[in-house]
Amino acid sequence: MTERIVVVGAALLDGGRLLAARRSAPPELAGRWELPGGKVEPGERPEAALVRELREELGVEAEAVERVPGNWPLRTPYELRVWTARLRPGSPDPQPLEDHDELRWLTPAEIWDVPWLDQDVPAVRETLARLGTGPVQDAPRE
Numbered sequence: 001m002t003e004r005i006v007v008v009g010a011a012l013l014d015g016g017r018l019l020a021a022r023r024s025a026p027p028e029l030a031g032r033w034e035l036p037g038g039k040v041e042p043g044e045r046p047e048a049a050l051v052r053e054l055r056e057e058l059g060v061e062a063e064a065v066e067r068v069p070g071n072w073p074l075r076t077p078y079e080l081r082v083w084t085a086r087l088r089p090g091s092p093d094p095q096p097l098e099d100h101d102e103l104r105w106l107t108p109a110e111i112w113d114v115p116w117l118d119q120d121v122p123a124v125r126e127t128l129a130r131l132g133t134g135p136v137q138d139a140p141r142e
Contacts, residue, residue, distance in 0.1 A: 008050045009035035009082040011127040017105040024101040033114040058094040
């Protein structure tokens, strides 16, 4: 059995809004939206990887808050795990620095206005359920 490599995703929240990042690379993912994040390095705690990835990808100082229940398979051997996160006081605004060309803060009503990567849809759905924002429309069916 192949060892799973954890990819951390950040459900970065601000005033009830969720940050979505549009991929610019690789070509097969470009134009689709995701939760920002990346691979956990050997010996690194997932929460530390999340903070590092947000600094590298978005230029922000953030902190992991709470693990969102669930593990979502990506292409072998990767597995997505998501944490809610928040910007630290004094952090600059997020900028698309690596692998992204646009960022959007989405309210719960706007969440499905962007074409999420298929593997991020269940994680986004679970994040919304944890926000306690009341009834939220489900992802559109393909």
